[in-house]
Amino acid sequence: MVTTGWTTKASGDAGEARALAHLQQQGLTLVQRNYRVAAGPHARGGEIDLVMRERDGTLVFVEVRLRKGNSQGGAAVSVGAAKQRSLVLAASHFLLRYRTPPPCRFDVVAIDGDRLAWLRAAFDAA
Secondary structure: OOOOOOOHHHHHHHHHHHHHHHHHHOOOEEEEEEEEEOOEOOEOOEEEEEEEEOOOOOEEEEEEEEEOOOOOOOOHHHOOHHHHHHHHHHHHHHHOOOOOOOOEEEEEEEEEOOEEEEEEEEEOOO
16 A cells, blocks of 8 residues: 655654754754653653754754644644653663763743744753
């Protein structure tokens, strides 16, 4: 069976690639893409779309959200409390590799149709 059009995964991958290119143009460097933490028996897992580094050494955990339009509030609004907890969990796990963790922040790249918005420090880990 042949299907036409974009799958959700292909669309998401294209959005991540666009976000990555934008962040690299702004001077950030890629540390890791699609960092995943497996779920345990009593805990949910998590995934960070992009782990980037600022020129000053700050580690940036980036969630990329893609929407065709903003009829449902837009892409940025879709990063709710549960998603934030999942990102914080994955980031905490990622930081275990550092003896002394660097400064960190959580950013969101929201893509609504053709419009890309980079929201620095979109939320806190607390």
